[in-house]
Amino acid sequence: MQTPDKQDLIARDALHVWHPYTQHGTESDPVAIVRASGASLFDADGHEMLDLISSWWTCIHGHAHPAINKALCDQANQLEHVMFAGFTHQGAVDLAQQVTKVLGAGLSRVFYSDNGSTANEVALKMAYQYCRNKGDDKRTIFLSFKGDYHGDTMGAMAVSRGSGFFKLFEGLMCEARTIPFAATFSGDRQREEKENKAITAFAQILDQCGDQTAALILEPLMQGAAGMQFCTPDFLRRVVEMAQARGIIVILDEVATGFGRTGSFFAFQQSGIRPDIVCLSKGLTAGYMALSMTVVREDFFQEFAGDTFNKALAHGHSFTGNPLACAVALKSLALFEEENTFARIAMIEQRHKQLLPTLQEHPLIEKPRVLGTVLAFDLREGAAGYKSNESIFLRDWYLQQGLNIRPYGKTVYLMPPYCISKEQIDTAYDGMLNGLSQLRK
Numbered sequence: 001m002q003t004p005d006k007q008d009l010i011a012r013d014a015l016h017v018w019h020p021y022t023q024h025g026t027e028s029d030p031v032a033i034v035r036a037s038g039a040s041l042f043d044a045d046g047h048e049m050l051d052l053i054s055s056w057w058t059c060i061h062g063h064a065h066p067a068i069n070k071a072l073c074d075q076a077n078q079l080e081h082v083m084f085a086g087f088t089h090q091g092a093v094d095l096a097q098q099v100t101k102v103l104g105a106g107l108s109r110v111f112y113s114d115n116g117s118t119a120n121e122v123a124l125k126m127a128y129q130y131c132r133n134k135g136d137d138k139r140t141i142f143l144s145f146k147g148d149y150h151g152d153t154m155g156a157m158a159v160s161r162g163s164g165f166f167k168l169f170e171g172l173m174c175e176a177r178t179i180p181f182a183a184t185f186s187g188d189r190q191r192e193e194k195e196n197k198a199i200t201a202f203a204q205i206l207d208q209c210g211d212q213t214a215a216l217i218l219e220p221l222m223q224g225a226a227g228m229q230f231c232t233p234d235f236l237r238r239v240v241e242m243a244q245a246r247g248i249i250v251i252l253d254e255v256a257t258g259f260g261r262t263g264s265f266f267a268f269q270q271s272g273i274r275p276d277i278v279c280l281s282k283g284l285t286a287g288y289m290a291l292s293m294t295v296v297r298e299d300f301f302q303e304f305a306g307d308t309f310n311k312a313l314a315h316g317h318s319f320t321g322n323p324l325a326c327a328v329a330l331k332s333l334a335l336f337e338e339e340n341t342f343a344r345i346a347m348i349e350q351r352h353k354q355l356l357p358t359l360q361e362h363p364l365i366e367k368p369r370v371l372g373t374v375l376a377f378d379l380r381e382g383a384a385g386y387k388s389n390e391s392i393f394l395r396d397w398y399l400q401q402g403l404n405i406r407p408y409g410k411t412v413y414l415m416p417p418y419c420i421s422k423e424q425i426d427t428a429y430d431g432m433l434n435g436l437s438q439l440r441k
């Protein structure tokens with residue numbers, strides 16, 4: 001394929017394209033990427049950069065994987081799309097069957113949509129309607145952890161209000177309240193105290209509104225957009241069990257944590273809990289296609305069955321269950337066995353843990369933490385906030401060094417594709433720490 005003229009591309013982009021989470025008045029030009037392979041992206045000047053955040057946490061096996069490419073081409077030659085109301089196809093059925101097998105916990109029924117936000121939006125609608133289908137009209141409230149981010153659609157924004165991103169849209173949101181999150185890190189001496197405090201506060205919230213709460217939606221073990229904040233499996237378990245004891249539906253948003261990211265296939269599996277609904281996207285298609293799942297138990301699904309349409313879920317999208325996306329997701333799932341992906345994940349985690357003592361001693365760093373393939377720490381000084389000066393400075397400096405690392409406010413993190421090599425990880429660590437010394441200049 002011919003490489004596009006970079007200047008021309010950037011000029012036309014500036015004229016016609018509106019980028020996500022971007023202030024076009026101040027941001028520098030976007031980087032024109034022309035191809036990708038494994039852990040690397042290549043720009044229009046031929047520069048290689050390591051994609052150390054897996055392109056917004058999606059491409060778990062790396063870019064342009066030959067086996068996924070082939071699955072996609074084969075599927076395109078067979079069936080590219082068919083509407084999903086009144087029709088079905090093999091990819092959607094196989095994928096639902098295989099993902100629910102890995103999920104376990106009685107989660108057996110899949111509703112497809114297109115991205116993480118819609119997976120959560122669907123889950124919120126399902127939970128709300130489930131209460132009504134059962135004749136319980138008083139449950140109108142949603143709860144979520146303070147700092148949680150569940151996406152950008154209306155319902156998802158309401159349960160992400162504790163993220164601080166959506167203050168402008170408060171007037172449009174449904175009723176949702178936040179509960180405390182007990183963030184922890186390596187060597188945290190106050191962990192137990194923080195967890196007990198958060199649990200006490202949650203118990204009070206449940207006393208106030210437990211009977212009017214339809215659902216609790218949580219990011220399990222790791223809050224991504226809050227700056228890779230981790231909690232313990234035990235804290236998660238306590239929160240979930242307290243909610244379920246009050247008849248509250250528990251939705252786990254595994255959009256970022258699913259498919260091996262936290263060391264297990266799904267984060268909730270480290271807690272031994274049984275969520276009512278699990279939402280998946282991002283790693284589901286290894287970053288190839290827009291696809292998501294909202295997965296529920298059979299007894300939950302059966303509450304929507306009946307003689308009239310009133311009880312059915314009135315939700316669907318043009319591209320629901322797209323065959324190309326399903327084919328890619330099936331191949332991505334198969335790769336876990338074919339490439340022994342969990343050995344790769346263990347290697348990344350082990351290396352991250354080996355770096356911890358260096359991070360703990362570093363004068364500019366606090367709260368270093370590792371969860372599966374995710375390494376994160378906070379800068380001791382500097383502003384919080386999504387686009388703080390430090391985060392923009394570091395992001396641009398890292399890019400110049402050939403590293404796609406995008407700090408969030410005070411948090412610097414790595415979330416590499418699982419195909420990354422030991423040498424590439426070492427390059428990432430060196431560059432990441434070098435960037436911090438630039439901050440002092």
Ligand SMILES: Cc1ncc(COP(=O)(O)O)c(C=O)c1O
Nearest residue numbers: 115116117149150151224255256
């Ligand atoms: C935990 C979580 N939930 C939901 C979303 C929204 O997903 P999407 O961007 O695919 O709509 C994200 C995106 O980063 C996420 O991290």
